[in-house]
Amino acid sequence: MLLDWKLCTFAKIPLESTLPENFPTTDATTPASTLQKQAEASSSEPRTSAAQKKAGSTAGKRAISYADAGVDISAADKSKHRIKMLARKTFNKQVLSEIGGFGGLFALDLEKFPNPVLVSSADGVGTKLKVAFELGIHHTVGQDLVNHCVNDIAVQGATPLFFLDYLATGKLENSVVETVVQGISDACRANGCALIGGETAQMPGFYGDGEYDLAGTIIGAVSRDKIITGETIEVGDILLGLPSNGLHTNGYSLARKLLFEEAKYGPDQYVNELKDKTGAALMKIHRSYLAIIRKLVAAEVVSGMAHITGGGITENLPRILPKGMGAQVDLATWQVPPLFEHLQKLGNVEQDEMLRTFNMGIGLIAVIPAEKVKKAKAILNRANERHCIIGRIVRGERKVSYN
Secondary structure (H helix, E strand, C coil), X not given: CCCCHHHHHCCCCCHHHHCCCCCCCCCCCCCHHHHHHHXXXXXXXXXXXXXXXXXXXXXXXXXXXXXXXCCXXXXXXXXXXXXXXXXXXXXXXXXXXXXXXXXXXXXXXXXXXXXXXXXXXXXXCCCHHHHHHHHCCCCCHHHXXXXXXXXXHHCCXXXXXXXXXXXXXXXXXXXXXXXXXXXXXXXXXXXXXXXXXXEEEECCCCCCCCCEEEEEEEEEEXXXXXXXXXCCCCCCCEEEEEECCCCXXXXXXXXXXXXXXXXXXXXXXXXXXXXXXXXXHHCCCCCCCHHHXXXXXXXXXXXXXXXCCCCHHHHHHHHHCCCCEEEXXXXXXXXXXXXXXXXXXXXXXXXXXXXXXXXXXXXXEEEECHHHHHHHHHHHHHCCCCCEEEEEEEECCCCEEEC
């Protein structure tokens, strides 16, 4: 049922008040001829539409693009082509997709992993990047990232399968991005994993000029019966420590404060106590332990392994200890590298703080049953891998004690 038009005037608002000033008005007594004349007069007057008014107001103004806001899509497209070539170098027959799709495709080899369990890890390079910016060194940070992630899953017995990276920057500098990805590609090939995708984000105003952030995710696999969790660790097992290359990718906020703010060193300054330039000592690559881990795992001599990263031995070794067990570490069993000793001296840093911040020269700890230590040491010697016995498993509550 339609409403009678007259019912719509119940608000008692005069019709004339809702119309333009020059709009013809009438009432019930107006002759039809007068109505026709008024309509013709109204229609003959020129009218300006809203679209015409808007067009007139923007006349003469320059069109603004995404590039004006700081995001250069054309430059990004050129960079993507180069990145695709670097990624393809890491591909193997398990990779089913090209770079640029909505997701990377990877076929799991069920012959190699008949009862597979996927193992994942994500991490970043952290404020080590600040040193890289200062020195203009960008080819090693990608290796730092991949190696860190590889170690995190390798200590659980996993084989790296594929990697995804994330690089965010304020203004895209193609040469820098390509150099970073070159490092990622090199490390992926060295560790036998494929770089199957990632994200390069331009975020104007979010990062300072020449700065970027870098993170990544790795996926690996291990057969269920080969997973290493530390659950078989027993009291009396021996701790074998493998050396680090330096800080790796942890503790840089404190290290930078001590070296650059407290000591006032420049990044290119040679420091006698370090036997190196400051920047060079800080930029040493986070090493991959994958090759030696594989040898130890294949020989079935390890009960557990800990990658010593942020938190040092103090917080990382307990992550693999079973309930009712602790670890006793003898600090006199290895030579702490000069970098750590100098950092401690510069800031008068307490020993406990050093041990829960830095790796102190030990990048990997393997827990070995006492009866297999001789075999494990023989494997390490054949691989020319430096190592030392740094302690043992004792009764306790998942803590590390030092002597």
